[in-house]
Structure formats: structure tokens, C-alpha cells
Amino acid sequence: MVLTQNAKDSILTSTAALFLSGGVGLNSTTENSTDTGLFGGGTTLDACDATTGWSNSGDASATVLNTTAGYFMEGTGCLNLPTTFSAGVASWYKTLGSTNLASKKLYVWLYIDDASDLATSTNAVSLDLGTGGFTNYDTWNYANTSFSNGWNSLYVDVNTYDSTSGSGLVTSTTDRIRLNVNLTSTQTSTDMRMDYWRSYVAGTFGVTNGQKVLIKTTGTNFFKTTMNLTVTEGNGLEIVESGDNNGSILLSRQTFASITKGLNTQVQIDKYYYLE
Numbered sequence: 661m662v663l664t665q666n667a668k669d670s671i672l673t674s675t676a677a678l679f680l681s682g683g684v685g686l687n688s689t690t691e692n693s694t695d696t697g698l699f700g701g702g703t704t705l706d707a708c709d710a711t712t713g714w715s716n717s718g719d720a721s722a723t724v725l726n727t728t729a730g731y732f733m734e735g736t737g738c739l740n741l742p743t744t745f746s747a748g749v750a751s752w753y754k755t756l757g758s759t760n761l762a763s764k765k766l767y768v769w770l771y772i773d774d775a776s777d778l779a780t781s782t783n784a785v786s787l788d789l790g791t792g793g794f795t796n797y798d799t800w801n802y803a804n805t806s807f808s809n810g811w812n813s814l815y816v817d818v819n820t821y822d823s824t825s826g827s828g829l830v831t832s833t834t835d836r837i838r839l840n841v842n843l844t845s846t847q848t849s850t851d852m853r854m855d856y857w858r859s860y861v862a863g864t865f866g867v868t869n870g871q872k873v874l875i876k877t878t879g880t881n882f883f884k885t886t887m888n889l890t891v892t893e894g895n896g897l898e899i900v901e902s903g904d905n906n907g908s909i910l911l912s913r914q915t916f917a918s919i920t921k922g923l924n925t926q927v928q929i930d931k932y933y934y935l936e
Contacts, residue, residue, distance in 0.1 A: 668935050672883050675933070678906050682874050682887035684929065685901045705766070705837060705857040706754060707735045713754045719743045719843065720750035723854075731850060733769045733811060733922065738855035741839075745846040748779060752854070753794070753838035761789065762831040764859045766816040767897070768839070770807075771853040778804040779842040787816055789829050790836035796826035797836065813898055813920070818859075874904060882934045889927040897921045902929045 663671075706713075714723045724740040732738035743750040770785065778784040784804035790797030798821035802814060818831050839854060875886040885904050898920055903913035912931065921927060 676883040684899045702858045702860045708739045708855045709735045717751045718749045734856040738853045741852040743847040751840045759834045761834045766859045768857045769855040773851040775807040786840045788838040791830040798829040799823045
């Protein structure tokens, strides 16, 4: 039995009508039609659009707000991180309201003009998450070899830390964040910057709290879905998957090589569905 073109067109039209929304995610697990990893949204811990609440210690100087176009990754600005080299380690930290980070993932952006200024170490950069200040906290380390000149994305799996202090972080009541940078020279002006601390629920990574409405076009024996991420959405994310859904059920999902979504960059994802 061979389908007529009218039958094929009818099937394509009916099928295309099911595809309503699209999403992207950060979860590079094996493709699975039941995966819900494209439906969730992130939570901002600090947008770094103001210096409010940030303190410094060691070789660090106070953060300086930078709202110059092209110098930040998300929002309306970032924080310059000046230092005066002495002991080598510069730290910036902030107290949050009690925040539940249990089983979540966390990202923050760090810019360094010259990565060779980082100490040769497995903990050239580290992030601390604490409960009740920094008496009880966990630490995640990043080697100098992980960094390149420019913006670098620091990733934390809250369940998998490198070391712990005191009785360790109580993930459900996280109230302190800290960035530590081990340097070999002074950083001035915009040499080093920080932007956009945010967390995501593991397994429900998504670029926005709402799904993107799909644009659909049809052709002979196929239809295409298109979703667009604007210049203000998803900045700072390492996107590794995309999928379409009908608003509640995932209809397609595909992983791919990582795409870094930067400021002033729009991403368009087209998917083609064929009826043979």
C-alpha cells in the first residue's frame, strides 16, 4: 500500500500540530523520549548587576560595577575583581538568604584577561558554598589548565565537592557563596570579572522558566520547527541539547556539541521531521 501525497500532507499537518514548544538544556545524558530535562528553569543567586552585599578578603579589593557594553555576559553589568598581589589568594564573598541547593547544579562566569596570571595549581580557582557563614562549607576546585583568556564558565555539582570544612555545607540551607582566585600578579581595572551566579534543578535544566513557542513551516514530506533564543536569554549557559514538546510531553530530543550562549548572540535551532 502506498500513501497518496494528500494522505502524507494530512499526516504531516496533524503531526506538526502536536509540536507547540521547544527548549534547550545543559544535561548531556543519553537521549530518552521520557526525559524532562528541557522543561525547567534556572534560579538567579546573584546577577552581578550591583556590588550590594559583596565583601572581599586576602589580595582582593572591593568589587566594582561594570556596565560597559561588551564587558558582561548577562543582565545589565558584571563585577570587576581588582587585586593587589601579596599573598596570592583573592576572595570575594556574599551572604544570601537561606537557599535550597540540594541536588542542584550551579554556574558562574569568570573572566580573566590573561590566564597565565593564575597560579599553577589544581585549585587556581575555587568556589565555596557555606551554611551559617564559612564555618561549615564545601569547596570545588578548578585547575589553572582549565582556563583560557576571556570568559570561563565554572560548573558545580552540589552533590560532588572536592573538599569540606567543619561539618560541611547543608545544601538545603545554603547562605554564603565565595569565589577564590590564586594569582601570581596584580589584576587592575577590567582584567578580571565575575558575572551571573545561578542554579538549576538537576535533570530539569532549561534555558528559561517558560518554553519557547515554536515557529513551524511545512514542505514536501516534511515539516520544520524553529525556536529562537534572544540576546537576553540563556547567557552564560553551555547548551548541549534541544527538544520539542506539546506543552507537557517531550516529543523529540537531540544532544549535540556544546554551544556557549554569550551576550549579544541569538541562537536559532531548526529541526526537520520527515515522512518517507
